[in-house]
Amino acid sequence: MSQDKEFIIITGMSGAGKSETIKSLEDLGFFCVDNLPPALISKFAEMYLHSKGNIDQVALVVDIRGRDFFDSIFEELTVLEELGVDYKILFLEADTQVLINRFKNTRRRHPLAPEGRISEAISLERTKLEEIRGKADKIIDTSDLSSKDLKKELENIFIKExxxxxxxxxxxxxxxxxxxxxxxxxxxxxxxxxxxxxxxxxxxxxxxxxxxxxxxxxxxxxxxxxxxxxxxxxxxxxxxxxxxxxxxxxxxxxxxxxxxxxxxxxxxxxxxxxxxxxxxxxxxxxx
Known part of the structure; x- marks a missing residue:
């Protein structure tokens, strides 16, 4: 893959700022796909590699909302490597209390706790994401970041010098x-x-x-x-x-x-x- 191309996989804790991240990367010129089923990562990469268009920067959000996430994500990453895709993993996280407050403020349900306790769901999600977090190229803790601060952090990472x-x-x-x-x-x-x-x-x-x-x-x-x-x-x-x-x-x-x-x-x-x-x-x- 050309050195000018970027293939970013965004994942991390629910409520940690993935939606804000995808908006910021769109502003930076990335072609973005939110909530892509993990089993489709390699299929998307093949389309991307064979595309005759001028899309050089791609960002995919793949997270706990994908039902087959833990069954297929690592297999898909292996396929990306076989295809020669130089992918990068961006992992977003935040403190538990911060995540709880965000869910309460937005009145959203945690994907692992449609009716249960948010704190238990967050704990379970951390466990499930532990392995993919270990493969991340960049980890951003958004606990103390405003939307504007997160955008600046992403610009520092993804805008060339x-x-x-x-x-x-x-x-x-x-x-x-x-x-x-x-x-x-x-x-x-x-x-x-x-x-x-x-x-x-x-x-x-x-x-x-x-x-x-x-x-x-x-x-x-x-x-x-x-x-x-x-x-x-x-x-x-x-x-x-x-x-x-x-x-x-x-x-x-x-x-x-x-x-x-x-x-x-x-x-x-x-x-x-x-x-x-x-x-x-x-x-x-x-x-």
Whole structure:
């Protein structure tokens, strides 16, 4: 199998985040199948290998919901090896109390306890999954992870190193009064947010300072906008990488380019640094 191809088998504890994982991998460009009967793994792999399409990344969720899971999963893995499929197993787990709370909060039934105690079902499931857990290439404990944290963890695992992806991100702040940057790929107008310019103590400062950032970010409208915007950017970046884009300029503009735009550029830089080749520039903050 080509080194560029990825065949991921996702398994693990019920309630540990497999549904969130499959959503995140879909965002990363994987072709995903949830709750695949274990006996069909090798059949799916044969179709995948002989496909003339351009699907290079596949993720299959195979778990305790498959009735023949323990009778066929290891036989199927042997067949994958005979086919030359370089598969990887991702195992998700969480603490027992965390799993119990999740089932109670969602009012879902554990697949091994449609009418029984959840704690007993979790204990039984751990025992049944012990062997496949031992074969896992990567184990993620989601006990203390939010959906956003889990997504970042998956990106760290499955997005190629930034040098390999060759995507460089430039984050730019600017003031509309000085003109818009013509080379921006994504441009966001933050002039609708509360303006520190009208606070005497903040007017001489820039969005690089803690005081200005705290003022800009304390408002509910700013917090909601930041959450939605950063989620959008997190969705877009792996898809730009997949399409082979080498450089992306993300620009934030406010009236003078000193407070609000600088704050958002700084926060996005903090969010993405360490995962991407990233540069930051405040074009008009000193004007």
């Amino acid at each position: 930034s040098k390999e992806s060759k995507l460089t991100i430039s984050v730019l702040s600017f003031g509309f009064k000085y003109g818009v940057p013509l080379d921006a790929d994504l441009m966001f107008d933050v002039r609708f947010l509360p303006n520190p310019h009208y606070v005497d103590s903040l007017r001489p400062l820039t969005g690089e300072t803690k005081d200005v950032q705290e003022y800009v970010l304390k408002w509910p409208i700013t917090q909601k906008f930041k959450e939605k915007l950063f989620d959008l950017i997190e969705f877009l970046l792996p898809n730009y990488i997949k399409e082979g884009k080498s450089h992306l300029t993300i620009a934030f503009g406010c009236t003078g380019g000193k407070h609000r735009s600088v704050t958002f550029a700084e926060k996005l830089y903090e969010e993405l640094k360490g995962r991407y080749n990233i540069l930051i520039e405040h074009r008009d903050s000193k004007k």
